[in-house]
Amino acid sequence: MRKFLIAITLLFVAVINTMAQEHLSFKGIPIEGSMTEFCQKLKTKGFTQLGRDDNVTTFTGDFTGRQATVGVGATDDGKSVHSVVVIFDESSEWNTLVNTYDYYKGLYIRKYGEPSACREHNPSRQDSNISLMYELGQGTVTYASAWNVTGGTIELSIEKAGYSDGVVIIRYRDSQNVETKIQKDLEDI
Template sequence: MKKLLLIVCLLLSCGVVCAQSEHLIFKGLSIDGSKQEFVKELKRQGYVNVQEMGNDDILSGTFIGQDSYVFVGSTPITNIMWKVGVLFKTTYDTWSLIKETYDGLVDVYTQKYGNPVLEQKDFKAPWKEGDGHELIALKSDMCAYKTMFAYAKNGTIIGYIAISMTTACQILIQYEDSINADLLTKEKAQEI
């Protein structure tokens, strides 16, 4: 009986350790490991560095059918991946088009990750949706559209995905790995 109890305890603790070591996935790649390896894998998928921006952390390619920039974020000391951002290159010139694209993305991500944990669709006075000036409000930072999803497995948050509209009338999608976001905080604290 003791052996059975020991085996069950070991299996349960192994399951907890495995769940806590899982990372968020972007384009089939775990948001973990070195930034250089992550970028190398993205390049294998057809992404290219954006030289004119003077930064090797920015790549260009297609993401879910949209011409996009991909930004990679790593921790300052160990250079471990913790975040990936995707900015659609399209600058939307009508509210109906940016809202339709945004709502479509929210639907797709809801199917994959479940209901959002945060949904913000706010206009600050005097602006409001339906007044015909939504893009002006967005450009003036008087409009906030953001939806956030939490990806959890076995009760453990693996990471967050956020979709938002920018003041440049573009759409931004951000993937943040929870384990490595904690590592980022620890490494920043070491620099204080």
């Protein structure tokens, strides 16, 4: 009986360690490694690189059947990728934005369950596109959901883009690599 308990305890510790070391994935690619390595893997998935600015590399490509811009964030030295951001086309139509948001929220709920945080607040007293887009531009509309998943967090939101447009954004943040970046930044201050 004692050997059985020890074996179960060791198995449990091994499972916990494995889970703690797991990275969040984007399109089946773990968010880990250098900027160069991760970007090469995105290219093999059909993404086309648009450019690179400091520690962010941008791509265009297909995400769930929709054209999107994808940004990959890494530490200043490029040694550790920590986040991926998906940005869909801007729209001046509230229905387009909210339908896209609702579609992805439904997908993430199916895969990960209910969001760990969700705020969908629209103070507009009118249901017109002009009123809703005005409220979004003023920053009074909040549509955001977040999931704490194995390896990190996924955030979905509708945000202001330009003067009269909005955009749906999905952010993937790998918890291990974000923490590594924070620790490195703490050393700098």
